[in-house]
Amino acid sequence: MRKDYGRHYLVDLLGCDPETLRFVGPTREIFVRAARESKATVVGEDFHQFEPEGVSGVLLIAESHLSVHTWPEDGFAAVDIFTCGEEMDADVAIAVLTAAFRAERTVVKVLTRGRLDEPDTETEARAKAEKSP
Amino acid sequence: MRKDYGRHYLVDLLGCDPETLRFVGPTREIFVRAARESKATVVGEDFHQFEPEGVSGVLLIAESHLSVHTWPEDGFAAVDIFTCGEEMDADVAIAVLTAAFRAERTVVKVLTRGRLDEPDTETEARAKAEKSP
Numbered sequence: 254m255r256k257d258y259g260r261h262y263l264v265d266l267l268g269c270d271p272e273t274l275r276f277v278g279p280t281r282e283i284f285v286r287a288a289r290e291s292k293a294t295v296v297g298e299d300f301h302q303f304e305p306e307g308v309s310g311v312l313l314i315a316e317s318h319l320s321v322h323t324w325p326e327d328g329f330a331a332v333d334i335f336t337c338g339e340e341m342d343a344d345v346a347i348a349v350l351t352a353a354f355r356a357e358r359t360v361v362k363v364l365t366r367g368r369l370d371e372p373d374t375e376t377e378a379r380a381k382a383e384k385s386p
Numbered sequence: 387m388r389k390d391y392g393r394h395y396l397v398d399l400l401g402c403d404p405e406t407l408r409f410v411g412p413t414r415e416i417f418v419r420a421a422r423e424s425k426a427t428v429v430g431e432d433f434h435q436f437e438p439e440g441v442s443g444v445l446l447i448a449e450s451h452l453s454v455h456t457w458p459e460d461g462f463a464a465v466d467i468f469t470c471g472e473e474m475d476a477d478v479a480i481a482v483l484t485a486a487f488r489a490e491r492t493v494v495k496v497l498t499r500g501r502l503d504e505p506d507t508e509t510e511a512r513a514k515a516e517k518s519p
Contacts, residue, residue, distance in 0.1 A: 296442070318455070364495065367400075369509060370509050376503050
């Protein structure tokens with residue numbers, strides 16, 4: 254079996270509170286908290302404000318990265334959590350983000366880097382109040 | 387059908403030239419070139435040097451992001467290209483990175499953000515000289 258290089262969580266957050274997604278300030282604060290509570294070690298960051306609203310941001314962490322892109326007009330955020338450490342708990346980060354963005358539905362896909370061509374992906378939807386697609 | 391929020395290319399590059407993966411300078415230069423040649427619009431960046439070697443880096447682009455994490459000791463790089471624009475050509479970025487890192491094998495998985503729970507993913511291995519796993 255080939256070596257693996259960590260777990261990559263792709264997280265789509267649907268039905269979020271748009272107020273949390275419009276500007277760098279609130280989005281970054283939530284993101285930094287998710288990193289801290291999941292025991293990630295932040296080593297760098299960059300956030301970008303789109304006009305009139307919308308945010309792209311990344312935290313480089315010792316374990317790899319957390320990234321976010323927001324579409325406040327749709328209450329949608331696309332988050333990535335790529336972690337190759339044992340200490341960090343991605344599920345804690347996902348729970349913090351789901352609660353703080355007030356997502357109605359969170360879809361998580363998990364892939365193993367270094368083995369993308371193996372059929373070992375997991376997909377899970379976590380719903381507070383399931384909406385029809 | 388739900389709206390989609392762009393295409394996310396997960397790219398594992400195997401059998402790379404370790405010299406291209408050790409330090410921020412060469413890795414960043416290759417990455418900036420891949421962004422430029424694929425017609426991405428860079429809006430921010432952050433790169434981190436691990437000691438004694440290894441790089442994490444991200445380019446925030448108007449279309450979303452490009453990220454890289456390197457394991458020079460294994461000749462491995464994990465790249466993400468997340469693009470929600472029509473102008474940018476991710477395949478050009480993948481070709482530039484494959485050539486510049488001298489990857490022997492490039493595995494690409496493509497997902498549609500906003501529809502992670504739909505079974506529409508594509509996986510493709512591009513090999514210059516296939517190695518056994």
